[in-house]
Amino acid sequence: EPVDTTLNDASSNETFAPNQPNQATGLSLEETIQLALASNPDLASASAQIAAADAVLCKARAEFYPKLGITEQYGVTNNPVMSFMYQLNQTRLNFAQDFNDPQTVDNFHTQLRFQHSIYTGERRQHALHAAAAGSNAASLSLVALQNQMTYQVAEAYYRLLQARDLAKVRQQAVQQVQQHLDIVTTRFENDTAVKSDVLTVEVRLAEEQESLISARNQLELAWAVLENVVGAPLSGQELPEAIPTAPWSQQVEELEYALSVASGQRAEIGAMTSQQQAASEQVLMAQAGKRLGIDFVADYDVYTGDFQTGNDSFFAGVIFHLNLFDGGRTRIDMAQAAAKVTELRAQQRRLMLDIELDVRRSYLQLKDAEERLKVASQAIEQASESLREIEVRYRGQSANITQMVDAQVALSNARVRQATAQAEVEVARAALQRSSGRLTDLL
Template sequence: MGMQRAFALSAGLSLALQLALSGCTGKAVRQAPTEWRAASRRWEQSPDKERGCINGSLPDGTSGEKGAIQPVQHVEAAQHEELPPPAAERQQPELDLMKTIQLAFISNPDLQSARERIRIADGLLASARAEFYPKLGFNETFNETNTPANAFMFLLNQARFSFNRNFNHPGFIDNFLTQGALNQNLYAGGLRRARQQAAEAQRNADAHALATVQNELVFHVAEAYYRLLQAQKLVEVRQDAVEQVRRHLQSVQVRFRANTAVKSDVLSVEVRLAEVQGELITAQNQLELAWAVLENVIGARLPRVKLPHEVPPAPWSDRCEAVESAVAEALQQRPEVAEMNSKRRAAEANIEAARAGKRPTVDLMGTYNVWTPNFVQGTNNLFAGLAVSLNLFDGGRTRSAIQTAQARVAELAARQQRLLLDIELDVRRAYLQLANAQAQLQVANQAIAQAEESLRETEVRYRAQTTTLTRLIDAQVALVSVRVRRATAQADVEIARANLERAVGRVTRLFNKESPSCGIPSVLQHPTSAPST
C-alpha cells in the first residue's frame, strides 16, 4: 500500500511538471493537495491511463482555465451520446388532437349553452303540441253564508229547497262544491298547427346552431393545439440559439486570450447572447400563454403532459380537392345554411299563425258538479257547452301581425343570400390560405439546409481567421430566423387545413362517427305531427 501511494504521488508530481512545461495555465495546479491525490488515484486506475495535457485539461477532466472542472474529450463525447429516456418519460402520453377536441365537446361552455338552447326549444315544442289536447281540471270549494240569495242558490243546488223555510232569514248555510272541468279547442283557424310547425322549425334551427358551434369549436381547438406545438418548437429553437451563441462566446474568449481577437469581439458575442436569452424568455412565456389559450378554448384545465416533438397531421390533412368542389360542398353541408332554412320555415309558419286571427274558433266545455252541505246529503249535475268566437274588428292588429311576419320572412331570405355569399368567400379564402401556408413551408424547408450549411462554413472560416465576427453572428441570426419561419409554417399549414374543413363544414361529421353523443342527427328528426287544426 505504501508503494502504491508513493507511486501515485510521484505520478501526480510528474503530471504537474508536464503541465507546466506544456504551457497549460497553472491555476489548476495550485488546487488543494487532497484534490490532486484524488485525481492521481482516478488517473492511475483509468483503463487507458491517458497522460499529459489534452486541450488544456488535466487527466481527471480538470480544465486548466480558471480552475474550472470540465470533462476531457473522450468523456465529453460519451456524455453527448443520446441516452434512452427514462421509463416514466417513455410511458407519458402525448397530448392528442382528437382527445383534446373530444374533451372540448364535454367541457366547452359555448357548446353547453347551445345544448341548453335545444332543451328550451324542446320545451316550446312540447307546449305547442299540448294545445291539441283537452284540459282537465278539479276544484273543491267551501262556502258558508246567510245571504238570502246565496242561501237560496245553495239549498236549490243541494236539492234541499223547501217553501217552509223563511228565506228572508235563512240562517247560516254550508256548501261544498266538488267540480271537474273539461275544455277542448275544436278549431283554432290553423293557429295550433302553425305554432307547432314554427316550434319544430325553431328546434331544428337550434340543433343546426349546435352543429355550427361544434364546427367552430373544432377549428378553434385545432388552432390552439397547433399554436401550442409551434410555441414549443420556438422554445427549442431559442434554446438551440442560446447554446450556439455560448459556444461562439467560448471560441471568441479562447481567441481573445491567445491575442487573436479583440475585446470588442467578445463584447459583441456577449451582447448577442443577451439577445437570444431574452428571446428564449419570451418564447417560454409564449408557450405558457399557448397552454392558457388552449385551456380557454376547451373550457377545462389541462395537465402539462408531453407534447409531440413534431407537428402531427390532423385526421383531415390528407384531403385534396379543387376549390369549386369545396365551395359546392360547403353550400350544401355548412350547418349555418340548414339553420337559416329552418329559421325561414319557422317564420313562414308564423305567417299562418298570424292569419289565424281572421278565422273563427270553436271550443267545447263541460263541468261535473257535486253540491253538498256535509258530504252526506246533496246532489250532482252536469253542464256542457259549445262556444264559437269570431273576431270582427280588432283595430288592425291581425293585419299588422301578418305584415310583421311577412317582413320577417323577407329579412331571413336576404340574410340567407348574404350567408351563401359569405360561405363561398370563406371557402375561397381558406383554400388560398392553405396554398400560401404550404408554399411558405416548402420555402422554409429549402432554406433551412442552406442556412445550416452557411453557418457551418462561416464558423470554419472564422476559426481560420478568414472572416469577421459580424459575418458569424449574421449567419447564426439567419439560421434562427429560418427555423422560426419553418416552425410557424408547420403550424400554419395544419391550422389552414383545419380552417378549410371548418369552412366546408365537414369536421363535425368526423367526430359524430366516433362519438354519437356529440352528434346531432337525433335532434334533427321531426316529431310526429299532431292533427292539423
C-alpha cells in the same frame, strides 16, 4: 445576469407543460377534441337550448289534446241571493223560510271540467310546424358550433405545438451563440480577437436570451388558451415530439369542389333555413287570428253542505268565437311576422356570401402556408450550410465576427419561419375543412 437556457427536458416535447407525466405518444389532437366535446361550456349551453326548443315542440303538440281538471270550492254565506242559490244547487230549498233573512249556509262545490279546442283556424298546426322548425334550427346550430369549436381546438393545439417548437428554436439559438461567445473569448484571451468582437457576441447572446424568455411565456399562454377552448384543465398532459398531421389533412380538394361542399354541408345554412320556416309559420299563425274558433266544454258538478246530502249536475256546450275587432292587433302581428321572414331571407343571402368568402380565404391561406413551408425548409438547409462555412472561416481568421453573427441570425430566423409554417399549414387545413362544414365528419 445570464438566463437559464435549459428546458425542463431538452429531449422532451412538452418542456413547459406543468406536472407532466412520462407518456409515450403524448396528447393527440383527436383526444383533445373529444375532451372539448365533453367539457366545453358553449356546447353545454347549446345542448340546453336544444332541450328548450324540444320543450316548445312538446308544448305545441300538447295543444291538440283535451284538458281535464278538477276544482274544489268552499263558501259560506247569509246573503239572500247566494243562500238561495246554494240551497237550490243542494236541493235543500225550503219555501217556508224567510228569503230576506236566511240562515247561514255552507256549500262545497266539486267540479270536473273537460275542455277541448275542436277548431282553431289551423293556429295549432302552424304553431306545431314553427316549433318543429325551431327545434331543427337549434340542433343544426349545435352542429355548427361543434364544427367551429373543433377548429378552435385544432388551432389552439397547433399554436401550442408551434410555441413549443419556437421555444426550442430559441433555446438552440442561445446555446449556439454561447458556443460562439466561448470561441471569441478564447481568441480574445489569445490576442487573436479584439474586445469589440466579444461585446458583439455578448449583445447577440442577450438578444437571444430575451427571445427565449418571450418564447417561454408564449408557450405558457398557449397552454392556457388550449385549456380555455377545451373547457378542462390539461395539467399532466404531454405533447407529441413532432407536429402530427390532422385526420382531415388528406382531404384537401380544389376550390370549386370545396365551395359546392360548403353549400350543402354548412349547418348554419340549414339552421337559417329552419328559422325562415319557423318565421313563415308565425305569419300563418297570425293570420289564424282572423278565423273562427270552436271549443267544446263539459262540466260535472257536485254541491253539498255536509258531504251527506246534496246534488250533482252536468253541463255540455259548444263555444264559437270570432275576432270581429281587436284594434288592429292581428294585422300588426302579421306585419311583424312577415318582416321577420324578410329579415331572415336577407340574413341568409349574407350568410351564403360570407361562407363563399370564408372558403376562398381558407383555401388561399392553405396554399400560402404550404408554399411558405417549402421555402422555409429550403432556407434552413442553406442557412445551416452558410453558418458552418463561416464558422470554419472564422476559426481560420478569414471571416469576421459580424459575418458569423449574421449567419447565426439567418439560421435562427429560418428555423423560426419553419416552425411557424408547419403549424400554419395544419391550421389552414383545419380552416378549410371548417369553412366546408365537414370538420367533425372527418374525425
